[in-house]
Amino acid sequence: MSGILSGSLIEVVPPREPTVTCRSNTYPKGFYCSWHQLHPTYIPTTFEVDVQHNQRSLEVCQDPDHKNRCRVRFPEVFSSFPYKVNVTAVNALGKFSTTISFEESSIVKPDPPERVTATPIRFNARRLEVSWHSPATWPDIDNFPLKYFLRYRPLIREQWQHVELSDSTSHTITDAYAGKEYIIQVAAKDTEIGTWSDWSVAVHATPWIEDPLPITSTTEVDYTTEARTSPIPSSNAPQKAEPPVGSAARLFTYFSPLLLGMLLLFMW
Template sequence: MGGLKPPSAEEPVQSGRRRRQRRRRLQPARRGARQRDPAAVLAPRSVPRSLPGVVEGRGAEPPRPEGANPAFSHHPIPLVLEVLERVGLEKEDIDVLSVRPVVKSFSGMVSDSVSSSLAMSLMVSLPVFLALSLVMAAPVPWACCAVLAAATAVVYAQRHSPQEAPHVQYERLGSDVTLPCGTANWDAAVTWRVNGTDLAPDLLNGSQLVLHGLELGHSGLYACFHRDSWHLRHQVLLHVGLPPREPVLSCRSNTYPKGFYCSWHLPTPTYIPNTFNVTVLHGSKIMVCEKDPALKNRCHIRYMHLFSTIKYKVSISVSNALGHNATAITFDEFTIVKPDPPENVVARPVPSNPRRLEVTWQTPSTWPDPESFPLKFFLRYRPLILDQWQHVELSDGTAHTITDAYAGKEYIIQVAAKDNEIGTWSDWSVAAHATPWTEEPRHLTTEAQAPDHDQHHQLTGTPTHHEDL
């Protein structure tokens, strides 16, 4: 063992016995430090300004007894509470920290809410440990750190542990409602909030919240808390609305002979979500109604058999959390044919004709086969100064000349379309405006040309005198 060097006299080896003897000599001083007056422990202390969450202005640090160890007193809980308050926890959080939950947490007998968020709670405890060391200006015993970790876990779990989803409740506009505070007793001391705002105590009947004459503004998230600990007891997401009235349903074929569509709406709003269900029958056969990609209250049905004498029946039902309603219509294929209005209606004056206007338009682009299923048109026009329309029906063509216009008056012109054989007229097209041709006014001379000087004297007989140059 040439590599080992025996201990010298200057470097004595302390045996286990000597170390124990040294610890026994130091015990009285340590016990004296633990028996400090709790009032001295709880005295205000100055802390660094950089410590986050610390409330300033609590006073200067009092002098410590000479030789006193700045460790925890025999009962460390009051000092733990002070440190928690100094690092910024709210007063109601600190009130929750009693000896009983701390002891339970320290022994591992914690509630499920603490266990589910223990990892996050311990992360929150780390800055508290640092704050405690800074306040005490000395290392913190590990046993006290464990107590502090458990205490912080209790508070954090009660405030930040995942809560159950709020109970969703729908109530009718104008009605009265009573919201219970979960399973709390009727006489439990609770506080209610809506969307984070405290509600007046006179709205409470025991622990229950009573709302009269519900309005739309009553909708919101209601929460019930224990008055002392601010522990969340119950949440209700309240929606105020109305049951649906009978829906308005209509069907139309603007793409004949390809198919038709049906659309629906409610006559009055319900203020809450509604669910619609549409059923289309051709005789006894169920037809597919494809949803419109752009309009949510519309679906499309393709014709399976043209010129069928079997009627179609379309039924729609609507329901929400407060009620249900339904309606249905029955029709023949040809009765719902209605083209879209003609497009690109243009009116122009006719040169040198002060009473004529030339009108042109195009067949609606949604009409799939104007050759096989031709359209006829209906034109109406009037001067802006009059309210009475004049009408012209055209069996074919996409142009017409108005021959009885008032000269110099602006006209408004619209066109409608209809299948030659079946269906109804379309809505009127976008209006076109035009004014008949008018002749440009001729410029008349208003100043009489005066005769020259010689003509004037010739007419009057007065001699003319010429000056010599």
């Protein structure tokens, strides 16, 4: 069947087999299933979802934030009965279904850890203190604890180093290269079942680098040279010049009052 869309001749088709995936990031509260079609139909297509467990249908709630997603509550925890999910795509030209089956433990996958930080340790050029928080979507961390997987590497190398941690939200890297920038990520997993989460958002950090000593300058004065050298007067200071006089003139100036007094006595 053909039709016209946006001025172009296209072929509208019945739906094909939808792709369906299910995952529990809120264990043990429940899980969600999402679906999409690899090939567009070019006409309105709706989806019908049916979830079966132990020969009974479970309530399916449409996700308010995602068009092609629904949420289902676990009817019981640690169930050995498999879940069967059927998604049917329906439009005016036909319908097509996909059915998947799984056990509870196989779909448990937490969201990545949050608020990952890496801090240099003062006076230690080979250590980084890494910490993080469990994902906020994980509802019961006390009864269903998570374990973590840390990976890190310097930017100058491609090979990662790994550390697996049980029930701890911090780790001290002790073998970092001094002065090299590192990239660090963390993943989470239920301690008993399921699979590892995706990696957290990468953080970058550099181990502590010693502060360089401040550069100081000193001026040494040669007092011997200063004593031998006359200071240079400022060019703005006027210099008064006095005419040099001989020794006779200085002697006359010294005795002139005495001679004047004797002359006056003889005249008297």
